[in-house]
Amino acid sequence: xxxxxxxxxxxxxxxxxxxxxxxxxxxxxxxxxxxxxxxxxxxxxxxxxxxxxxxxxxxxxxxxxxxxxxxxxxxxxxxxxxxxxxxxxxxxxxxxxxxxxxxxxxxxxxxxxxxxxxxxxxxxxxxxxxxxxxxxxxxxxxxxxxxxxxxxxxxxxxxxxxxxxxxxxxxxxxxxxxxxxxxxxxxxxxxxxxxxxxxxxxxxxxxxxxxxxxxxxxxxxxxxxxxxxxxxxxxxxxxxxxxxxxxxxxxxxxxxxxxxxxxxxxxxxxxxxxxxxxxxxxxxxxxxxxxxxxxxxxxxxxxxxxxxxxxxxxxxxxxxxxxxxxxxxxxxxxxxxxxxxxxxxxxxxxxxxxxxxxxxxxxxxxxxxxxxxxxxxxxxxxxxxxxxxxxxxxxxxxxxxxxxxxxxxxxxxxxxxxxxxxxxxxxxxxxxxxxxxxxxxxxxxxxxxxxxxxxxxxxxxxxxxxxxxxxxxxxxxxxxxxxxxxxxxxxxxxxxxxxxxxxxxxxxxxxxxxxxxxxxxxxxxxxxxxxxxxxxxxxxxxxxxxxxxxxxxxxxxxx
Amino acid sequence: xxxxxxxxxxxxxxxxxxxxxxxxxxxxxxxxxxxxxxxxxxxxxxxxxxxxxxxxxxxxxxxxxxxxxxxxxxxxxxxxxxxxxxxxxxxxxxxxxxxxxxxxxxxxxxxxxxxxxxxxxxxxxxxxxxxxxxxxxxxxxxxxxxxxxxxxxxxxxxxxxxxxxxxxxxxxxx
Numbered sequence: 001x002x003x004x005x006x007x008x009x010x011x012x013x014x015x016x017x018x019x020x021x022x023x024x025x026x027x028x029x030x031x032x033x034x035x036x037x038x039x040x041x042x043x044x045x046x047x048x049x050x051x052x053x054x055x056x057x058x059x060x061x062x063x064x065x066x067x068x069x070x071x072x073x074x075x076x077x078x079x080x081x082x083x084x085x086x087x088x089x090x091x092x093x094x095x096x097x098x099x100x101x102x103x104x105x106x107x108x109x110x111x112x113x114x115x116x117x118x119x120x121x122x123x124x125x126x127x128x129x130x131x132x133x134x135x136x137x138x139x140x141x142x143x144x145x146x147x148x149x150x151x152x153x154x155x156x157x158x159x160x161x162x163x164x165x166x167x168x169x170x171x172x173x174x175x176x177x178x179x180x181x182x183x184x185x186x187x188x189x190x191x192x193x194x195x196x197x198x199x200x201x202x203x204x205x206x207x208x209x210x211x212x213x214x215x216x217x218x219x220x221x222x223x224x225x226x227x228x229x230x231x232x233x234x235x236x237x238x239x240x241x242x243x244x245x246x247x248x249x250x251x252x253x254x255x256x257x258x259x260x261x262x263x264x265x266x267x268x269x270x271x272x273x274x275x276x277x278x279x280x281x282x283x284x285x286x287x288x289x290x291x292x293x294x295x296x297x298x299x300x301x302x303x304x305x306x307x308x309x310x311x312x313x314x315x316x317x318x319x320x321x322x323x324x325x326x327x328x329x330x331x332x333x334x335x336x337x338x339x340x341x342x343x344x345x346x347x348x349x350x351x352x353x354x355x356x357x358x359x360x361x362x363x364x365x366x367x368x369x370x371x372x373x374x375x376x377x378x379x380x381x382x383x384x385x386x387x388x389x390x391x392x393x394x395x396x397x398x399x400x401x402x403x404x405x406x407x408x409x410x411x412x413x414x415x416x417x418x419x420x421x422x423x424x425x426x427x428x429x430x431x432x433x434x435x436x437x438x439x440x441x442x443x444x445x446x447x448x449x450x451x452x453x454x455x456x457x458x459x460x461x462x463x464x465x466x467x468x469x470x471x472x473x474x475x476x477x478x479x480x481x482x483x484x485x486x487x488x489x490x491x492x493x494x495x496x497x498x499x500x501x502x503x504x505x506x507x508x509x510x511x512x513x514x515x516x517x518x519x520x521x522x523x524x525x526x527x528x529x530x531x532x533x534x535x536x537x538x539x540x541x542x543x544x545x546x547x548x549x550x551x552x553x554x555x556x557x558x559x
Numbered sequence: 560x561x562x563x564x565x566x567x568x569x570x571x572x573x574x575x576x577x578x579x580x581x582x583x584x585x586x587x588x589x590x591x592x593x594x595x596x597x598x599x600x601x602x603x604x605x606x607x608x609x610x611x612x613x614x615x616x617x618x619x620x621x622x623x624x625x626x627x628x629x630x631x632x633x634x635x636x637x638x639x640x641x642x643x644x645x646x647x648x649x650x651x652x653x654x655x656x657x658x659x660x661x662x663x664x665x666x667x668x669x670x671x672x673x674x675x676x677x678x679x680x681x682x683x684x685x686x687x688x689x690x691x692x693x694x695x696x697x698x699x700x701x702x703x704x705x706x707x708x709x710x711x712x713x714x715x716x717x718x719x720x721x722x723x724x725x726x727x728x729x730x731x732x733x
Contacts, residue, residue: 029585035686068686072588109589123678126654133653133678136688158591158599189598205597236597243596245658272658281662311655316620340659342666355633358667449622451711459711484710518708523689556707558686 030073035558037136038065041089046549048508049530062089064096066136080104085139091545092139093302095169102167103143114150119143119172122162124185124209125234127309128249128268129294132166142306144181145172156192160185166296168304179215179296181307203238213296213307222261222384228254230266230294230308246271249308251294255384257301258293259332262387266291268310283340287313290369290390293331313338314364314401317423319447320478320496321467324534325427327366327401335395336366355411363404368396399440402426419449429472443469457486468500475500491515496532522557586700588684592649593675595661600674602681609698610643611724613717616682616692618652619663624691627709632669638718642725646671651682651690693717697724704730 041062045053063086070079084099085092105118121143123131134141146164153159162183165173187207191197197204209232217224234247251266272285294308313336314327341361345352371380371388380388405423412418427441445467453459463480477499482492496510512529533547590602605612615631617624628648631638638644648671650660657677664673676682685694688707695704695717704720706713720730 031586033686035688037688068683070684070686074585075589077588121678121680121683123654126657127678131654131678187599191598203596203598238596243658243661245597270654274658274662276661276665278665279668281664281666283659283662285658309654311653313655316656318620318622340662342663344666344668356668360666453711455712456715457712461711486710486712487706487716490710516708518706521692521705521707523707556688558688558705 030071032069032071033559034067034069035556036065036067037554037556038063039089039554040064040552041548042551043090043548044550046530046547048505049547049549051547051549059087062087062092064089064092064139075110076106076108078104078106088139090548093169093304096139098170100170102141102170102172109150112152114148116148117146119145119167120148120162120164122148122160122183123309124160124183124211125207125232126247126270126311128247128270128292129209129211129230129232129251129308130162130181130183130185131306131309133309138303140303141167142304143167146181154193156189158187166305166307168297168300176216176218177297178305179213179298181211181213181296183209183211185209201240203236205236207234208232211307213294215296215298222255224255224261224298225253228252228294241275241277243274243276244271245273249292251292251308254294254298256293256295256298258295259291259387260381261383262291262381262385264291264387266294267392268292268308270311279344279346281340281342283342284338285313286335286337287311288335288369288392289329289331290333290392291331291387312366314366314403315340315362315405317405319421319449319463319465320480320494320532321465321476322405322421322423322445322447324445324467324476325425325429325441325443327403327427328432330366330368330400330431333369333371333390333396334366334400335369336364336401338362338364353410353412358407358409360407361405362407364401365399365403366401368398368400370394370396398428398431399426400428400431415453417451419447421445421447421449439471441469441471443467443471459484459486473498473501473506488517488519489515494529521559523555525552525554527552586702587696588681590676590681590684592681593657593677595664595673595675602684605647606700607643607645607698610645611698611721612696613644613646613721614649614694614696615646616649616651616676616685616687616690618650618690619656619659620652621690623709625667626711627691627693627714628669628671629667630709630711630714631671632667634714634718635670638721642721644721644725648673649676649681650674651676651679651687653677653679695720695724695730698727 043056043060045051065084067082080101081103082101085096086099088096103119105116105120107116121132132142132144144162144164144166149161151159165178165180190204212227212229214227217226230249230251232247232249237244247270249268253263253265255261255263267290269288275282289310292308292310295305296307297305310329310331312327312329317323343359345357347356351357369390371390373380374386374389378385403425407421409419423445425443429441430436430438448464451459451461461482465478467476478496480494482490484490492514494512498508501507510530510532512527514527516525528551531548534545587603591599592602593599617628631646652660654677657675691709692707694702697703703724723730
């Protein structure tokens with residue numbers, strides 16, 4: 001008996017010691033990281049822009065900020081994010097007004113298994129049937145709140161399951177006012193699963209997902225489906241220099257405010273083929289969307305609660321005037337294609353010179369789909385009916401978007417380099433921005449982006465841009481001068497001038513000055529001047545920005 | 560019997576605390592990202608045999624990012640020769656443009672590895688707010704320096720630090 005007690009005591013002692021050692025060991029692995037950002041704006045009246053004191057109505061300051069903390073301890077991690085919109089910067093949804101902790105999670109991850117409880121972002125395949133994500137600059141966040149499991153039983157096989165509700169501004173869930181989202185996804189990598197394929201030139205990844213949302217039917221007129229399921233299958237096949245990526249998704253009937261409560265099933269299809277070799281990349285893709293808005297609240301029409309992500313296939317342009325008319329996916333139906341060529345003229349060739357020269361040519365076009373009546377007595381898209389029928393392969397006559405552009409970039413010598421861009425764009429402003437009756441905007445845009453290096457650390461960059469169109473606001477010119485001292489400082493002046501506006505009094509200069517300081521990851525930026533009314537789009541979601549005048553300050557850091 | 564169970568549990572814990580995979584950077588977050596041809600890799604498995612690594616976040620729509628990576632590419636051969644540094648460029652392009660990254664990289668003729676973070680999982684785990692955001696990681700897998708934004712010539716500043724890190728010197732500015 002006594003012997004046993006001693007041995008037990010020894011064992012406990014040993015265990016405590018080892019536990020202590022282990023705790024020490026584990027604590028060594030513990031880390032805290034985070035990031036902060038504050039964007040503030042001070043508004044002033046500006047008669048030329050139509051901003052008066054009474055319009056501002058005391059709303060002088062807009063402030064968006066967040067603080068993000070992630071704690072990791074070995075395989076365990078936890079994070080939270082504080083957000084404040086006091087009050088939201090002009091152009092952000094007023095529903096964001098407030099502050100709090102909308103994002104919190106705990107998770108455990110090892111080689112095979114991962115579990116997350118709380119808020120999380122997840123994407124199945126290309127996101128056609130499920131994508132939760134956030135885009136700070138747009139005020140968009142559809143995080144799922146619930147539980148996620150990821151299981152990797154063997155190398156080459158990943159299974160994911162999610163269950164939760166989506167964030168809408170400050171609400172994580174509203175009983176009977178919001179759907180619950182459930183999803184399952186599996187992905188197989190043949191080259192990892194089968195030893196015989198490990199070194200194969202043929203690379204195959206297949207995946208499939210199933211997502212379902214549940215929302216109570218409280219509609220007095222229609223009997224609406226409370227469970228709406230969607231399915232998607234995808235493949236990524238590589239062979240040598242070729243790569244094919246494709247996904248097809250199908251959705252059971254889902255009458256909603258977006259599709260005018262029709263009972264038609266939805267479809268989405270994406271396929272892209274690329275060829276890549278040293279110095280040359282070719283890319284082609286097609287996309288078809290038919291009645292595929294999928295939100296966890298069928299009655300919502302604003303930018304929120306999207307379960308599906310329908311990527312636009314137009315190019316994301318990055319200059320002020322080239323991005324003046326950005327395309328946004330039409331979830332009720334569109335069919336489009338894109339071609340892209342990237343080529344590098346080799347170094348030391350006649351055209352390439354010492355450093356080579358880059359050429360990129362892009363063409364994209366997006367049309368409406370074809371819609372036919374389901375029968376003689378039903379209008380196309382009539383509420384409460386099957387809506388319409390559509391031929392998968394037919395292109396509608398209505399053009400939403402067309403863009404042909406060429407970009408050349410060249411470094412001439414140690415001092416000079418330049419990027420030249422020219423494009424033709426067709427933009428159906430009536431459909432995309434919802435301004436019925438407005439004529440289609442056809443524009444030509446040219447950009448010259450020239451950099452001159454004074455020394456290895458000091459340089460001056462000039463952007464000279466022009467946009468010419470007979471529609472909408474007419475012609476624009478823009479100039480930007482930016483002086484940088486690496487790695488810390490920059491100052492810039494910009495002017496965008498709407499010299500061709502058919503209304504004389506609207507021929508306005510949008511002038512602004514800006515300066516910034518960066519030290520490691522801490523960045524301050526101040527700007528003063530006018531902001532043009534327009535659309536800011538990132539990753540397919542767009543936000544309407546009102547014209548504004550005043551002072552802006554942005555501070556960002558991380559650790 | 561009870562003792563055996565207790566002993567069993569504790570010896571498991573003790574063993575568990577010693578069993579660490581050696582080919583991993585456990586200082587870095589364990590997040591799955593993708594190669595350009597769709598294969599999944601864990602960020603922790605990126606290593607460079609005790610030599611420094613540069614990890615740079617970028618996207619096709621980010622002009623300064625592409626300028627920074629062009630500048631890296633111009634110097635990459637020299638940098639590798641001198642320090643053995645390895646560059647990983649992590650694209651945060653989403654489904655809109657992930658498939659375009661590979662032909663773009665080929666068209667640019669970039670020599671370094673490019674990986675995809677299509678839903679910004681790694682971006683969030685590394686607390687990246689704005690891009691370009693570049694990390695310098697030493698031979699032990701520790702982040703020793705990071706920087707946001709790119710101005711002409713910033714690459715030389717970075718390379719000075721890479722040289723120090725390659726020699727095993729410490730960097731004061733973090």
